[in-house]
Amino acid sequence: MIWPQVWRAWAVAASIATAVHSQQTGNNPDWPRWCGKVYEAGYPNFDPGGQTLPPVPVTGAPLLHVQFQPRYSLYLDSEKYGEFVVNAELSQFHGTSPWPATNSTTKWANRLIFSINLVFSDDPLVQATVLANSTGNVFRFELSRLGKPSLSPIKVSLYGAPENGTPVFQATTTMLYLPDKKSGSVTRIDNLKGGLWFKNSASNQTFEPFLPYGFYASHDGFLRNNNTAEIQAYADLGLNAMVPLTIYKDSPDMLAYMDKINLRFMYNLREGYKNLSYVRENVLSARDAESVFAYWSSDEPDGWQDPFTAPHAAHDLIKSLDPYHPVAITLNCQNYYFAEYSAAADFIMEDVYPIGINATWSKWGTECNITHGDCGCDNCEGTIQDVPDRLDTLATYEKWLGLWPKTKFHNPQSFHGQDYWLRDPTVGEEHAMNVLAFNHGARGVISWVWPTSGILGKAHGELATVVTKPPVRDFIVGGGNPERIEVPVQWTEVVDAAYWVHPEDQRRVLVGVVNGGYVGVTERVEVELVNATKIEKVVWGDVKWKLEAEKLVVEGTMPALATSFVIVNLRAGWAPT
Ligand SMILES: *[C@@H]1O[C@H](CO)[C@@H](O)[C@H](O)[C@H]1NC(C)=O
Ligand SMILES: *[C@@H]1O[C@H](CO)[C@@H](O)[C@H](O)[C@H]1NC(C)=O
Ligand SMILES: *[C@@H]1O[C@H](CO)[C@@H](O)[C@H](O)[C@H]1NC(C)=O
Ligand SMILES: *[C@@H]1O[C@H](CO)[C@@H](O)[C@H](O)[C@H]1NC(C)=O
Ligand SMILES: *[C@@H]1O[C@H](CO)[C@@H](O)[C@H](O)[C@H]1NC(C)=O
Ligand SMILES: *[C@@H]1O[C@H](CO)[C@@H](O)[C@H](O)[C@H]1NC(C)=O
Numbered sequence: 001m002i003w004p005q006v007w008r009a010w011a012v013a014a015s016i017a018t019a020v021h022s023q024q025t026g027n028n029p030d031w032p033r034w035c036g037k038v039y040e041a042g043y044p045n046f047d048p049g050g051q052t053l054p055p056v057p058v059t060g061a062p063l064l065h066v067q068f069q070p071r072y073s074l075y076l077d078s079e080k081y082g083e084f085v086v087n088a089e090l091s092q093f094h095g096t097s098p099w100p101a102t103n104s105t106t107k108w109a110n111r112l113i114f115s116i117n118l119v120f121s122d123d124p125l126v127q128a129t130v131l132a133n134s135t136g137n138v139f140r141f142e143l144s145r146l147g148k149p150s151l152s153p154i155k156v157s158l159y160g161a162p163e164n165g166t167p168v169f170q171a172t173t174t175m176l177y178l179p180d181k182k183s184g185s186v187t188r189i190d191n192l193k194g195g196l197w198f199k200n201s202a203s204n205q206t207f208e209p210f211l212p213y214g215f216y217a218s219h220d221g222f223l224r225n226n227n228t229a230e231i232q233a234y235a236d237l238g239l240n241a242m243v244p245l246t247i248y249k250d251s252p253d254m255l256a257y258m259d260k261i262n263l264r265f266m267y268n269l270r271e272g273y274k275n276l277s278y279v280r281e282n283v284l285s286a287r288d289a290e291s292v293f294a295y296w297s298s299d300e301p302d303g304w305q306d307p308f309t310a311p312h313a314a315h316d317l318i319k320s321l322d323p324y325h326p327v328a329i330t331l332n333c334q335n336y337y338f339a340e341y342s343a344a345a346d347f348i349m350e351d352v353y354p355i356g357i358n359a360t361w362s363k364w365g366t367e368c369n370i371t372h373g374d375c376g377c378d379n380c381e382g383t384i385q386d387v388p389d390r391l392d393t394l395a396t397y398e399k400w401l402g403l404w405p406k407t408k409f410h411n412p413q414s415f416h417g418q419d420y421w422l423r424d425p426t427v428g429e430e431h432a433m434n435v436l437a438f439n440h441g442a443r444g445v446i447s448w449v450w451p452t453s454g455i456l457g458k459a460h461g462e463l464a465t466v467v468t469k470p471p472v473r474d475f476i477v478g479g480g481n482p483e484r485i486e487v488p489v490q491w492t493e494v495v496d497a498a499y500w501v502h503p504e505d506q507r508r509v510l511v512g513v514v515n516g517g518y519v520g521v522t523e524r525v526e527v528e529l530v531n532a533t534k535i536e537k538v539v540w541g542d543v544k545w546k547l548e549a550e551k552l553v554v555e556g557t558m559p560a561l562a563t564s565f566v567i568v569n570l571r572a573g574w575a576p577t
């Protein structure tokens with residue numbers, strides 16, 4: 001996160017000391033860098049390396065890009081059925097063979113006929129077909145077919161072909177089929193919709209949708225106080241999650257209290273994540289906690305240019321000791337070895353802190369641009385739009401790289417200082433950045449850093465109270481990726497709108513709307529929603545809406561930085577595009 005100058009100086013010293021067999025990534029590893037760029041005066045500008053670039057298209061017929069994943073990142077032996085999600089996209093970029101054109105009119109025409117098997121087994125778990133160029137196809141199978149539950153990942157393969165038998169398409173993945181736990185907690189990721197599902201004793205060991213919303217919380221000035229009333233006050237604001245910046249050895253009573261009140265936490269390993277004895281010791285003390293929902297293995301490994309192998313080694317060890325919880329990594333850089341650093345995470349957090357920065361000139365007395373400098377927010381413009389832009393950028397990299405998209409969290413800025421950030425965000429900016437983050441796919445919010453100003457603590461608590469509970473939670477966690485709603489062109493710079501379909505009732509949609517500008521929009525603001533019949537409820541914000549001819553229309557001015565969540569009923573089931 002925010003590294004005091006002295007730590008950076010220390011990091012520089014360390015990198016010089018180890019220069020001979022430098023473990024750092026990128027170019028000129030002996031120089032002080034952040035996100036691969038030099039930021040102090042006296043060094044020449046150079047290419048930091050590690051950029052993710054658009055792939056080069058193949059010429060000719062598109063390739064079939066076959067990918068599959070288990071629907072959930074883990075299954076338990078108390079469940080009967082599992083599912084696979086199969087994608088078979090036609091792509092000019094990814095895949096091994098072109099999809100053959102056909103004039104066939106049989107029922108197999110233009111379909112991939114496939115089976116999914118355990119590796120070394122001829123007995124298929126799934127035999128089915130999918131249309132070429134379709135995604136999100138779901139297939140159910142009986143979990144007992146996997147054999148005995150175990151703590152190790154199970155390898156599965158997909159083989160498929162068009163009806164004439166060639167070419168053959170293949171994909172592999174792994175899945176977890178674990179013995180159930182009767183106490184403690186389990187978290188799994190929905191690989192189709194992107195949300196987290198959590199169970200523990202408080203949920204009667206039943207998975208429920210979970211939208212974590214809270215803060216990284218300091219040891220000094222907070223957890224070190226060993227005062228349960230302070231934790232309770234935090235939870236009473238409406239925050240349901242925390243990343244305590246401590247470990248069991250230092251704060252056992254605080255972590256035990258979080259278990260007691262079901263305040264879910266991501267366990268912090270960042271201080272020692274490269275020391276596998278440290279990782280082991282800590283995972284063993286955290287893994288059976290009632291409230292642990294994930295591990296935070298590494299904080300900005302990309303910013304620090306950590307060796308690629310370090311987060312991988314930590315991830316693999318954590319999973320071998322505790323396959324029941326996902327591992328998160330915070331990425332700070334806008335374009336520095338995204339594939340390498342994200343690969344060691346089960347979900348990704350971005351910490352874009354754009355408010356009050358000088359985006360072009362730093363405290364180091366040097367310029368910031370795409371190859372040089374550190375202005376506190378990598379390749380940012382210093383506006384609230386940096387937050388949705390980063391989430392979109394990371395998703396674009398995944399598309400370019402042909403990766404299955406990972407769940408993403410936003411880390412809001414709730415601080416100022418370090419000579420990078422002149423001021424705290426205002427409440428309006430904070431809410432706008434967070435609703436923009438949800439509109440652009442965030443499935444959780446962890447803010448830097450608690451304690452914060454009373455006003456920002458309260459502001460986060462108010463939004464958390466709404467989004468972490470039904471009905472909003474169920475849309476954002478279970479409704480899949482938010483779909484963009486096009487807004488009339490004169491407001492595209494500032495007004496942002498997206499919707500989610502309710503996972504069980506396709507006649508209900510949640511619409512998120514933000515005026516990301518610093519002035520009210522006085523012209524008519526309308527958001528088109530085909531088949532809308534009724535405003536069920538405005539669940540967040542002061543914007544007044546009316547429905548006119550299948551358009552959501554703001555009554556009067558949409559104030560500067562206004563945010564709104566509104567549930568709308570549709571005449572018919574939504575026809576997903
Ligand atoms: C499909 O039919 C058209 C018209 O007869 C023919 O030109 C084309 O080569 C056929 N394509 C394939 C893949 O057989
Ligand atoms: C595949 O589907 C995508 C998304 O629906 C569409 O944009 C694209 O044109 C399709 N590709 C082909 C070759 O049909
Ligand atoms: C808890 O779960 C068990 C087993 O699934 C069920 O029998 C019981 O009724 C549940 N209790 C509550 C309070 O939901
Ligand atoms: C923290 O508080 C608990 C209960 O109030 C007490 O038992 C424990 O010794 C305290 N721990 C420290 C490190 O002061
Ligand atoms: C690594 O972690 C272990 C266990 O916490 C600790 O005893 C050891 O001192 C650590 N090593 C280093 C080099 O920090
Ligand atoms: C950033 O700092 C430079 C150098 O002090 C200054 O010229 C520029 O106006 C500043 N930009 C902003 C947006 O404050």
Ligand SMILES: *[C@@H]1O[C@H](CO)[C@@H](O)[C@H](O)[C@H]1NC(C)=O
Pocket residue numbers: 045366367368369370371372
């Ligand atoms: C970035 O800043 C460095 C250092 O001032 C400068 O040498 C370089 O030309 C700049 N690059 C661009 C693209 O402006």
Ligand SMILES: *[C@@H]1O[C@H](CO)[C@@H](O)[C@H](O)[C@H]1NC(C)=O
Pocket residue numbers: 530531571572573574575
């Ligand atoms: C609107 O409703 C009609 C049926 O009344 C349905 O056929 C159509 O797909 C719906 N459109 C959308 C975009 O949901």
